[in-house]
Amino acid sequence: ELITAAYELGVAHPPGYPLFTLLARLAIGIFPFGSVAYRVNLLCGLLGAAAASLLFYTVFRLSGSYAGGILAAGVFAFSRLTWHWSTAAEVFSLNNLFVGLLMALTVHFEEATTMKERSKISQVGAFCCGMSLCNQHTIVLYVSCIVLWVLFRLFREQELSPGRLVKLGACFLAGFLPYLYLPASSCLNQARWTWGDQRSFQGFMTHLLREEYGTFNLAKSETGSNMTEMLLFQVAHMKTQLSLPVQVLAIVACLSAMMRDKMEKPALVWLFTGMLCSYSCFFAWRANLDITKPLFMGVVERFWMQSNAVVAVLAGLGLAAVLSETGNGCVLPCLEWLSAVALVTSQIYSNYR
Template sequence: MISLCAFFVPFFVYLLSLSPTISFRDSGELITSSWTLGISHPPGYPLFNILGKLFMTIIPIGEIAFRMNLLSSIAASTTAILIFFIVKTILPKNNFLFPIFSAFTLAFLPLFWEHSVISEKYILNCLFFSLIVFLLVKLEKYHSRFYLYLFSFFLGLSFTHHFQTIFIVPASIFLILTISLKSRKKIKIQSQKPKAILLRIPYSAIFNLLLIALLFILPIALWFYLPIRAYVNPPLNWGDPDTLDKFKDHILVKHYRSYFVGSIKQQVLNLVSHLNFFSTQFKITLIFSIIGWIFLFIKKRNVFFFFFIILATNISYSIRYNIPNIEDYYLPSFIIFASLSGYGLSFIPIRKFAFIFLVFPLFSLVSQYEKIEKSSYYYAYDLGENILRDLDKNPVIFESSDNLSSPILYQRFVLNKRTDCLQISLPFLQHPWYTALLQEIYPKKFSFSITKATKVLTLSDYLGGFIDHNIDSSIYIDSPNYITTHNVFPAGLFYKVAFLQKKDISYKIRGQDKAKDQDSQITLENYNIANSLLKIVD
């Protein structure tokens, strides 16, 4: 019963702080992709799309985005209880307080909590990661093939979601080989017919290897979701992976290779910067994690090196990757540190009063609640609704950022609002697959692109060609800086390539007192700029 607290206490907090709808960045895109069974940004997240669609369909509660957010909360709470059982497994004695401490430490870690109340892919990855770690520490303790079979299956399944799974592969190989060598040393041949026994061993090993390989490969087949769905042109079809080359480019994230850095100097600078993530997230609890590392090395060296290799792999990969949200890539390491916080606490010689230390994760809960809770967070939803409200009939809109594209996608394809709108992503116009897909779906509007797109030197030229070919359409763009060939005028939150007609602008903006995060503040600033420009023109 105590173990259930590791699930239900975080889940209750997540429900109180759960976002009622979409958030900024990838949220709207991922929900739209899942709801329409489309193709998300690389590597495509087939498992996430299928699970999300199933969950949003069978759960009749709230808005569609809310259901997906609820799935994140369930996955996060399940991760917390898995941390409980990981710590319980590696502890020398049966104790519930220290596993609870670890579970709460992770559950109320600011970054983990933030992702637990919105729709993002990282929490499902945390669930798989903690499940795989749990199975391997069970394997290390009990040497049962059952855990090895489960490990193989869930490792393959995890790879159909996010490639952060690679962080655990080298460590898993190390631990499994260590367990195997340890088991072989214990084998004592007592039979009078050793040859008969030795003859049976290879066949048993071959069978096990084949079964392990099969269990790994079976879920990998989910990747065929991408070309199958791309073939029918879903509303969101990122990369259009309906050919072998485009399929490989998508799952191998060719689109993001430019974010990787080769400079050793930059990697060292990133390392110094990234190490600060641990102190920022864990604060004083980091001391218990360090104690846990020390005693794990003394007491359970195999598990120590298993955890250490995960950490080293995670860091060595992430310092080479330059993206704004790189801290998200350290969630697997945060899971390890959270697990070791309770383990380390168990060696502090004040066990009778150890429950007092629960104040640390609870302090994180209380101190971070107002900043993280999103129960009245409608900024992204309202932004998408307000943008579409300003547009004429059958408009074409060019947008250039995730914080614009995701809310608009959600409004159009999940809520079926402004289905007359043609939405075009400016950054994607540099990719041949995207212009070819637009040409295939909208042949009349893009008939110029076959001959001209290969010759244009600038984005402005491409936009100019599109406008000249679609002069009768209402065309909007989010910034005047992208186009120099035509005049644009402020028309609400976007600019219109047309004669400006005066509008009475009165936007719905809910929860302005909750505008504490950077995305919301930028959105409010954009509202003010739009209103100011309209007043100037009038």
């Protein structure tokens, strides 16, 4: 469906995914080889690789550890779920890219030392936050946490003026410009296959808010697993996808953040942890599908990649934190690299043997 929408410049299923559609259409025109489907799949693979690279960047900038960055990027990229949805024409690899990008920009903002730097990064970040919502709406929980944190930081630095708020709001709204594609496509009416009619404001909002599916649900008129069951399934699923040691290292990162002398910029660890918890709880509350059924489990598990990306980053930070106390000289780098390579190799072996 997404390939057809991109090829014919039609509208995909709600909420329309205009950014992915336009990027896929660009890939179809630019890549000089392979079928149309192959080109879109290749685009998704490149987006997935970029997402993993941004996880590496985030961990490295926070901890200075190359090994921690490799661990975060490796365990996430080579998890069965991430690999599968990064080699198929779907919107999840682009969402993973935005998750990594927003975390990387957050680190960059935290490192800024002047008002001019913070102003520039916050405006770029606001634009990226808006654009991320042109793809998968579940990222709104991460966007909300980051926006509140940035506004608080600007307020604390006495840099949050009405003019600054207007600029940030304008940048955020500018990120939504790809949604103009939906009414444009409907008005041109050239696609043989398209979803809905967005020529009217009501039709546009119906599609944007996913009213056919249920705005805050995965499906309409479905009764699924309860919140507790969903969260327990997610934790067990995360263990399968990322491994128990990675989960433990993520917890170590949180514990290290409690001791400010053990980790640089502990506030970001708590921000990422808050993003993870708020998203996981909200999604478990609203994902109204019975995950004891394999079909529905396959639908739900795709949205857990957004949580896995944050856990992978926390694990990379945890590795850097725990080994910073265990050695010096050449011992520390060797232990870091040995641990990172062992965990990533184990990930590859477990999922692709």
